[in-house]
Amino acid sequence: MTDNDLKMFVDIVSNYFAKVVDEAPLLDEPVIEFTPPKLLDYSGFIQISGSDDGCVYITMPRDFAVSFLRRTGEMASDDALLSDFVGEMASTIASNARERFGGQFKISVPRTLVGGQQPPFSVPGTRFVLPIRWDGRTAHLGIGVFSSVEAVKAS
Amino acid sequence: MSAGRDVFKRPRDFDDRALGVSLRPYEWEVLLALDGRTPFVQLLRRMGLDELDADEVADELTGKGLMDQCVVTYGEFMRERETTAARSADVQPAAPTATNGAAAALAAATLPSPAVEPKLRATIKPQPPRLSFSVKPTSAPMMPRVAVGISGYKLKPLLDFIIDQAGGKNLPKIAAQLAVYRVFRRVPRELVLADNIHSLKIGDPTIEVHNKELYDAIVRAIETTFGVKYESNAANTAAG
């Protein structure tokens, strides 16, 4: 997976914000994480397989999700709706990525995790995490590609 | 407040407290030089700062909750004296090594120059802040610690090299940052975690590692990723 491939996920997320809330988010200095993902209240994961395996996820605190939905006019904020929202966001990201990557990578159906629980599948140990600031709140876009050693262990 | 003879240390949750705080660069340097052992005024003098400002600087930094005054019991004081004496006996006039990081740090701090030139510069100049690292709070008592940020291997030159290799400064910022990730994917995570690094901010020019083995692994990862040879003193040449 090239830098441009990875960058595409960032572009897709930025575009999602621009379209849905008419405002591009601020992308903070990215962080390389070496410990298990710090997942916030609502997370949407998509797994990638192909020439490289890995995952892309977006994780956000409750107030981020609520605020985002409010901006779209949604006033309800129950858990089911917020979880559905992050799943839909991940799904759209996955779908757009699938189109842009063509047959090069397989993109899984998104999986939604609530309450900061760790994913029930392998996640690359070293990940690129991009803080996405919007409306004074921060979500994180995580991108991880397995190293060859990890890929053998995970398979 | 009269800070002259007082000794200060950083609070355990220093990284968290420092987030969002703006200080003058030399104040960060002072904070990162705190070792819980050296009197404050002596620290300023060593850093080439005006010791007459000691009270003012100490007031400001303690007021912001970024440093705590060290107060110890008699027992702790005596234990520390013994520990310090033992450390001094251990110190060898050599470059910092991965296996003797604490002693190496002390050595770098006390010796005028390292006897063996490390692969990267390990200077005794006051170091800029390394707030990008999440360091696990130690469970050990906060009694005098070896100064951090003295013996680290700076990553900035390596990161610049990666960005150059990935396409230069004209590369979109995010793509350059992803190139850095691509290199770190190849660095054994165990080594990174062993250096107490849980995450690192790519854009932070002050980041350092303290373990030579880790530093070398990063260099190898760069060379493998880009198929070039990395040499520290800016003489970066393509591998034949």
Next chain:
Amino acid sequence: MKLLIVDDSNVIRRAIAREIGSSRYEIRSAGNGTEALAVFDEFAPEIVTMDITMPELDGLSCVDAILNRRPDTKILVISALADKATAVEAIKRGAQGFLLKPFTAEMLHTELAELLAE
């Protein structure tokens, strides 16, 4: 005018309903293709907004089934980029419009207006 929103995401169903507004349309919704057909039979909408990727019965099959029941139904396919080929196929089979996710309220109104003008 009756409008049926078919999407497996509750957030999207609610967003479309909110944007379209209940003053002009009588709105019902369904979370998958099977449910959509049941509601369609009972509600008899003139317009359907249709997601493509859904559990149970996907959007394309649902478009076929609806147009078999009532060929003059106006169908707006709403899907993400990867489903574009499927959406194009849906249009070949008789759906009239296509809206790409994510979309803005303005884009939705424009597509619906074009659909109704046809």
